[in-house]
Amino acid sequence: MDILWTLLTLPYAPVRGLTAIVKVVAREAESQQHSPVTIRRELEELDRAAAAGEITPEERDHGQRRVLERLTGPAAGRTPSPGGGAARRPAPTRRATTDRRGGPRRPGGGRR
Template sequence: MGLFSSIFSLPLAPVRGVIWVGELIQDQVERQLHDPVALRSELEEIDSAAARGDLSVEEAEQAQRAVLERMTGSGVGPIDRKE
């Protein structure tokens, strides 16, 4: 029975491979989005851009809020999974 199931599931192997690669990419993106070091550097970059005058006060606050939502996980986005 194992031989028959192997033969019939062989055409699905590329699909399983693509799904596996997609899951790996998604995990890596989530790790980078929620990495404390990366989040801190983003906050520092926002502060320095605001100090240079590249961002208005409202834009800086909005950007900081978005980073803090990612940090706390309170934001709902396409990458957030409800499990």
């Protein structure tokens, strides 16, 4: 059965090979993207460009934030907005100052 399966899937061999190559390239690109050496080089390049006047300090700060978010992931609780900036957080809700029976809430949540 293995021989028959091999013969039937032989036309797909180039696709399987290409898929394996793409996986290796993607894995290597991801490791390079998160490499501390690469991150440091990009941050130094941003500082050099800002010192030379090629970019504004705001552009440098934005670039540094982007590089560091790539390293650490997006900040907790924030989702990217369509404009590229951080989405607004909803306003915090107020905690009840009374319990279900209408009496004052005690610290720690216990009743008298």
